[in-house]
Amino acid sequence: MRSPSGSAGERHFAPALVHALVLNPKLPRRLLRQEGKKSPMQLRLVPMLSTLGLLALAAGCSSPECTTASDCGPGKRCEAEKCVPAATEGCSPACADPTPVCDAKANTCVTCTPAEGCPAGQVCDVDSEGGACVTCVEDSHCSGAAPVCDEAVHACVTCIAQRGCPSDQECDTTVPGGLCIGCLDDGECPAQSPICDEASASCVVCNDDRGCQAKQVCDRSQSVGRCVDCSIDADCPEAAPLCDPASRTCVVCTKDEGCAGETPHCAAGRACVECVESAHCTADPAKPFCTAGGSCVSTDPGPTSAQIAAVRAAADGTDLSLPVWEAVVTYVRPAVGEDPAGFFVQAERAGPALFVAEDPATFVPEVVPGARVSFTVDALTTVERMRRVSQISNYSQSGVGEAVSGFVQELSTASDLVSALDSYESELVSLTGRLGPFTDGGVAHLAATLATSGLSVSGLKLRVPESLRAELDLTEGCSVTHTAGPMWRHRATAQPMAFSASDLGAITCPGPKVLLAESASLEQVVVAFDRVLDLSSVLPDGSQFTFDNGLTATAATVDGKEVTLTTSSQTPDATYTVTVANTVRDSKGTPVSSTANSAQFTAQYPQARLLINEVNPNIPTSRDLLEFLVVSAGTTKQLKVVAQASSSTTLATFPDVAMQAGDLIVLHLNPGADSPSASERQSKSESTAALAFPDAWDFVGGSAGLSFSHRVLLVKTATGEVQDAVVFVNSDLAGTAPAGFPAAVAAMQNAGHWSPADCGGAECSYTSSPTVLDIAVEWKDVGNQRGSSLSRVSGQDTNSNTDWVLNLTGSSFGAANP
CATH class of the missing domain: 2.60.40.1220 (Immunoglobulin-like)
Structure with missing residues (x-):
């Protein structure tokens, strides 16, 4: 929690801080952070407390317990002049968060090692104490639009210093992630700054003529330009008629103009309010305090902040009974994926804040942004290191209409959003930066690194629902302004969230790229x-x-x-x-x-169309043969021959061979020594095997034969389209008939690939009239020699058993059917 200002706060703050600094001289200075300047009391405290810490440490000094291992007893070693247990193989006790990985070499628990501990897309920085998961430690970890590793922050960037740019360009490091500048035409410019400005011979985001969307203008105060809402008031709409010269956004008001009457003060350009500081609350002595929402009230918001801090500091559990009085609802979020609906509350702009994971619509009156609410926290839990209030009671609402805009912290220049994430969690924030590639952000969410002017690390990501990313067409390289949203988190990753288009302001994206073309x-x-x-x-x-x-x-x-x-x-x-x-x-x-x-x-050669033309499923050792007739010229690439009954078996996947109408293909299943060893690709006479057919294309299938049972044989394309299907049965089948066969036949009937369409008005089965066997092609008498077969009557294709005849002494594999 960030302490409220004022001398009373300083008096209570100082003893605790003295004690903390004595115990930990490196206590983060963030505990002293205030909005604006530090008070004189705080400025005096810093050197005084540092001195106290040193004196306290000095007072505790004594002669060292040891200098070498020989000074210690058996099973101990000397470390930092103290005798400690000697290291054993492995880590004891077992490692746990936040150092869950055992460094076997040092027998020490660490965040990560080169082999484990980091999620996909990150590597372990072993030079960091205890290890740290980062985006990169060298250029080989980076690629695409950000091929260079900035070792200082372990982030992949476009360029740094003289690395990453062509010899005739230089890196502009004032742009987050770096930018190579210098060009003759647009073709020499990267996606992040796609326009070659002829006047400066440099690659820019925009110039006076090009680069910005409708209703935007190009701000050339930055070297590469930026697309902004306005440069003068005339660029702004009636609802926000003033151009803020600092942010170049259209605002309701500025510090000097736009507000009057009962709301004479401007809150961050977003709204005219009664006050922006307590000094403005002089009209009613009973209401001397100014809230972050811009209202003069009788209650000091400081105690509410202390209550919120107490909740955040409490251990997870139920039956907590922790009060929160007169907090302001800053944001209401919907349920998305596995994330619950809920609302966020604060009392002061600098926090702290809480997320209440209960559906706002279930409360009476309903929870809405700007409502001033009180409640009792009954249950608290931690999910991926984020504190969540999971149950409240005694809910009440004392008013609505607080200006939520007063709670927004603009943090684009902040450098501690990740390192001090605990103190930003759940607070209402605004950020402007450039997006990296989108990756999985949890169920129904996506997340992209957000490089701001203050921070460019993998630990800061904009997290949005998948539907919002699609709606706004957000992609890598887009510059966005996150106008207002809660600071979510996933473990150590800071995740400012947006749930609707209104949460994101100006969006500028690089021009669309051609990814591929296909015939x-x-x-x-x-x-x-x-x-x-x-x-x-x-x-x-x-x-x-x-x-x-x-x-x-x-x-x-x-x-x-x-x-x-x-x-x-x-x-x-x-x-x-x-x-x-x-x-x-x-x-x-x-x-x-x-x-x-x-x-x-x-150019895509068209797909050939095939008919199953001849078959023998009963050749010894499963050296079965299938013949296909090419009825439409094209390639056989990825055509599949499939056998179906209770299950589906792919007998062969054909190679990419150009066919002419009338060509024949003979498929050799489970080929033997005299069969072709590989499918013919160049010509019909390519194979010299004894059992090859010189006037047909010889293709080789897998080791499985046809199975002399009930089967539906199909020719299918790579996308699953059925080109042909024939139903075969063996009515002398010994044993149990395949239970799934009737359903496989029905599927072909329903798709129009086999006739009749049904059996007496019902689905065909083993007991229907006619039975499923009656409507099939009978192959029980085909014989077990290559000289016998079942063949299609030449030129006939009615998708029925009448298309087929039995050839006991004169198969025609590799030649036209009679």
């Missing part, structure tokens, strides 16, 4: 981007998309992040490059990146 057919190409496109910026004639090798686009349609192009005829297996014009823009009006506006693709 969907010989007359269709799909171009994928990393951001949602503005539908109106893409011309329907496709003229903004150009190709090499004579290919042209004739039409374009947009679906979110994808554009589907209709093209002139592509040459199968030919490679093309598609380039996108910068008139294509994302949903925020930013043009396509000049450095990532093209992609290569290979």
Whole structure:
């Protein structure tokens, strides 16, 4: 907790701090942090208390207990001039949070070692005392838009000093994460500053002409520019008519203008209030105290802060009965994923604060932001190091309408958000920074590192629901202003949270990048981007998309992040490059990146269509044969042959071979020494094996045979589309018939791949009329030689058993069926 100001606070504060400093001379100076300047009393205390700490330590000095191990008894060693138990293998007692890992070499509990202790995406900094999980310790841990490790803060950045930039550029370290500047055209600029400003020959975020969204202007007071809401009052809307010269945002008021009457004072530009400090509360002697919400009240908020601090300091448990009086509700959050609905309370802007994990809608009157509430804390728990009030009673509300904006702390320049996270937890904060890549943030949430002007480390992340990230199209490289939201946490990671678009102000993102292009057919190409496109910026004639090798686009349609192009005829297996014009823009009006506006693709050979044409499931040692007829030219790439009954077995996955209509494919299952050893890819005569078929393509399957039982045989594409299906049975089957076979047949009937559609109006079964066996192709008499088979009647495909005939003495594998 941060102590309230005033001499009385100093008198109570000083004895406790003297005692604490005597015990711990390195007590963080954050305990002395006040809003604004320290009081004279505090300034006097700092050197005085440091001296007291040294005197106390000196008073406790005595001669050393030991200088070497020989000075200690058996089983002990000398450490820091004291005899301590000798180290044994392993750590005892067992290691626990916050040092859960045993360093086997030193027999010491640490945060991490190079081998364990850090989550995915982090590494262990072994040079830090006890180890620390960080984003990087060397450049090899970084990649993409931030390839350089800043060893000072262990963060991946674009550049630092002279590292990370081309020889003709230099690193601007005033920009969070660094920025390489120096250019001749946009093509030389990175995604974070995609515009080459001709006047300065430098890469910038924006200039007077380009780079900012509609209703924004470019502030060139920074070297690379920044998109802001305003530069003069005329840029602002009626609801917030003044331009704050410091933040360049449109505000309701400034310190000097915009407020009058009963609310003459401006609270952080967000609202006109009765007061911003107690000195303003002179109109009513009964209300001498100013709240963070800008109201003059009779109750000093200091005791409420002390109550909140007492709750935060209490051990987890139930039946606590800890009071909190006259606190202000600063934020109400919804339930998302595994996170509960709840509300946050504070009494003063500098905290402390609490999260109450009970649904605000269940209270009467309902909990709303700006309400002044009192309650008793009955139960407290800690979840991932965050204190949560899990049950309250005696809830009451004494008023509403407190200006929540007065509680917002603007912390973009703060450098202790992670190291002093305990003192910021649950407080209402505002931050501006640049987003890193989004990663998993818990169920239904995503989180991205947030590099601010004060901090650029992996321990600070903006956490948002997945739906909000999609709604706002937030991606790596976007600069955002988190206008107001609670400071959530996950263990040691600070996570300012936003739940709605209103929690985030100005959002500026790099131009959309072309991720890839794929040929969907010989007359269709799909171009994928990393951001949602503005539908109106893409011309329907496709003229903004150009190709090499004579290919042209004739039409374009947009679906979110994808554009589907209709093209002139592509040459199968030919490679093309598609380039996108910068008139294509994302949903925020930013043009396509000049450095990532093209992609290569290979023209997709169409998928061949096959019919099951001939079969023998009864050849000794399961050397079974299947023949397929190519009815439509194309590639066999990733076509699968599947057998179904109670379960599904993939017998073969075909290679990428271009076929012509009328070609035959013979599949050799469980091939033997005389069978082809590999599938033919170049020609039908490629294999010289004795059992190869010279006029057909010989493909090799797996070791499983067809199984001389009831089976549904299918040809399927990689996406699961069924090209052909045939139902086979062995009515002389010994043993139990496969229970799942009727259901497999019904699935093909329902999909239109087998007839009749049912058995007497009901689903086919072993007892229906007709039975499932009656409607199938009978293969019990096929024989066990390659010279016999069941074959499809040439040119017939009615999806029924009438398509098939038995050939006992004249199979036609590798040749046209009779």
